[in-house]
Amino acid sequence: MKIERFAEGISLKRSVEAGTADQRKAVQDIIYDVRKSGNAALHTYTERFDGVSPGELLVSEQEMEDATAALTAEQLDIIQEAANNIRMFHEKQIRNSWFTTDDTGTMLGQKLTPLDAVGVYVPGGTAAYPSSVLMNALPAKAAGVERIVMVSPPGKDGKLSPAVLAAAKIAGVKEIYKVGGAQAIAALAYGTETIKKVDKIVGPGNIYVALAKREVFGDVAIDMIAGPSEIAILADETAIAAEVAADLLSQAEHDVRACSVLVTTSTSLAEEVASEVTKQVALLPRHDIAAASIRDYGRIVVCGKMAEAVEAINELAPEHLEIVTKDALEIMAKIRHAGAIFIGRFSSEPVGDYFAGPNHVLPTNGTARFSSPLNVDDFQKKSSIIMYSETAFRKNAEKIAAFARMEGLEAHARAIESRSVNESGKGPE
Incomplete structure (x- = not known):
């Protein structure tokens, strides 16, 4: 990994391509075809991109039972325990409607x-991500969403991963379709003969899924446009190099564009971690992916003091941040921008990916400056409630009408004055 000294104005940002013109055009064509041809387009694109005919798109009850039977009792217990942790964390986020009344009798609320x-989009095909099912479906369940629709690309056998289906069953998802890619996003956004459209689409995917979510945004809501995974580790001389290197590689193995950054106040730790990364990456099954990620997006930044290190982290605004330092809680309080913060030696990033409870759907590419992890609020909408009393209306009518006229909106003013009836019962002339 490249080691560099922190300097004022240093940029830890990376440029992430928002898709090529050809990719955007391909996605637009797919969406158009699905809107026009429905299920027929879904079958065509599944055969073309996944190399398999999905047959019946809807996953049957028998497939769900077979999936559960294919897993060991230990595997099912692990998924269930993770689901319990995730459910409990998100249930604590639930907000309630509220109303307040003043002494005039006016009621306001939300x-x-x-x-x-x-x-819910769940990546599939060559890999299985049961954690994605839990992280996207359980907050929706906690929010009270009645209809949760899951889509995922089938494998070469035309089926979905048993672990993914088992996670869906544990999360209470009953409507599942064997379709992925941009075509699945189009089906969720606009509907087909089989798949009824939804109000919001969540979940990660490849560049075509991300571009499709961007295209349909406005017709439906989306969670975010997720970029390649990121991890930043803020460490001092108390950190253990082998552990830091392992955590950096935990994200590097995701994608050749994944970003792994160590920010440290210790030159010796920087050198040891660089050496450890070289040793450990050679031993990984996904060596080629992790090595490319580290080569192109891996960095070690050495800072003269902790204040500089904190500044560097806030400038990066990472998706995942580990703090492995003395006084880690004190330092955490100074972090303004990070999707998820892992504190201490035993809070390795995969703890959050799978088991602790907080959501692993996080803002990437610096968007932690203004956005948050997926949460219960993402699955609820808020309506303002206004029940104005006659007393409050009479008191404030002239001011409201005057405000409307300041904006040149005469009809607004007259709407207020129409309620100021004269003694004959007639409105204003």
């Missing part, structure tokens, strides 16, 4: 309503 239908 009404929270779950979304009617949410689509």
Whole structure:
């Protein structure tokens, strides 16, 4: 890994391509075809991109039972325990409607309503991500969403991963379709003969899925446009180099564009971690991916003091941040921008990916400056409630009408004055 000294104005940002013109055009064509041809387009694209005919798109009850039977009792217990942790964490986020009344009798408030239908995209094909099912479906469940629709690309056998289906069953997802890619996003956004459209689409995917979510945004809501995974580790001389290197590689193995950064106040730790990364990456099954990620996006930044290190982290605004230092809680309080913060030696990033409970769907590419992890609020909408009393209306009518006229909106003013009836019962002339 490259080692460099922190300097004022240093940029830890990376440029992430938002897709090529050809990729964007391909996605637009797919969406158009799905809107026009429905299920027929889904079958065509599944055969073309996944190399398999999905047959019946809807996953049957028998497939769900077979999936559960294919896993060991230990595997099912692990998924169930992870689900329990995730459920409990998100249930603590639930907000309630509220109302307040003043002495005039005016009532104001906020009404929270779950979304009617949410689509959950789960990557698949050559890999299985049961954690994605839990992290996307369980907050929606906690929010009270009644219809959760899951889509995922089938494997070469035309089926979905047993672990993914078992996780869906544990999360209470019953409507599942064997379709992925941009075509699945289009189906969720606009509907087909089989798949009814949803109100919001969540979940990670490849560049085509990300571009498709961007295209349909506005017709439906989306969670975010997720980029390649990121980890930043803020460490001092108390950190153990082998552990830091392992955590950096835990993200590097995701994608050749994944970003792994160590920010440290210790030159000796920087050198030891660089050496450890070289040793450990050679032993990984996904060596080629991790090595390319480290080569192109891996960095070690050495800072003269901890204040500089904190500044560097806030400038990066990483998806995942580990703090492995003395006084880690004190330092955490100074972090303004990070998707998830892991504190201490035993809070390795995969703890959050799978088991602790907080959501692993996180803002990437610096968007932690203004956005948050996926949470229960993402699956509810808020309506303002206004029930104005006659007393408050009479008191404030002239001021409201005057405000409307300041903006040149005469009809607004007259709407207020129409309620100021004269003694004959007639409105204003």
